[in-house]
Amino acid sequence: MSLDPHSGVPLHRQLAAALRARIAAGEWPAGGLLPPSARIGYDYGVGKATVQAAVTALRAEGVIDVERGVGIRVREPAERELVSVPRGAEIEARMPTPEERAELGIPEGVPVQVVTTGGRVRGVYPADRVKLRPR
């Protein structure tokens, strides 16, 4: 349950793993709030920066959302729309640029899928809201 400072694994990674496991186990429901970060730090006996690092990592994984003044929320899976992709197209995935994140309203930790045909970009899709299907 607790963390081991002598395990060789950094505390912030241990903490991220612990929280990830508790979230996966359903300890907090999707859309629900984790305890305040100060409480988490107290419970696990680590400082603020360590909690911050763990939270940053889980955000980058798309596991949580953090709302300032509110708390740390378990991300809810979004509805996924089916998008057909023609034969011969190519599908790549990558992290969005900040501009794309702003324009498309993409949360942190969510990649984009890019569909191209003949080198021309046909679509850029937030990966949490689409499933691509070859037609």
Added chain:
Amino acid sequence: MSLDPHSGVPLHRQLAAALRARIAAGEWPAGGLLPPSARIGYDYGVGKATVQAAVTALRAEGVIDVERGVGIRVREPAERELVSVPRGAEIEARMPTPEERAELGIPEGVPVQVVTTGGRVRGVYPADRVKLRPR
């Protein structure tokens, strides 16, 4: 060139944007090293934690790699292998779990593409090394 503490935009975001732009402009070649983080902090007049936050963000975007004891390296685009995807399959993208990152050797800031048919997972591909093509 420099940062504005009064712009309302956090310094670490401004710094990340500045470095992103300089990288995109080719100021440092792919595979090359940025200046040491201490130098970056000195040049931009910000503290160590601020540089760290900017570096963490650029890592999560897949723009840079950080090698301990070496420096901050501009990531080189990997060779992309073409993978055919059958009709009727579904393609999703997401950030990998830490286990997947370890098993597949996926760098930070790189999503995975997941191909399923009939709900069964047919493949999990590091997105920096594949392009999927509907066949």
Added chain:
DNA sequence: TGAAATTTGTACGTATGTATA
């Protein structure tokens, strides 16, 4: 309306550890 409490964000500094050159 507004004040207070809660909670996260930003940013600094300091010290120590560890990998590489």
Added chain:
DNA sequence: ATATACATACGTACAAATTTC
């Protein structure tokens, strides 16, 4: 062995957003 460079981790202070009273 020494120097360089990033990583970890602590603490502190203040700012900003939200909720509650």
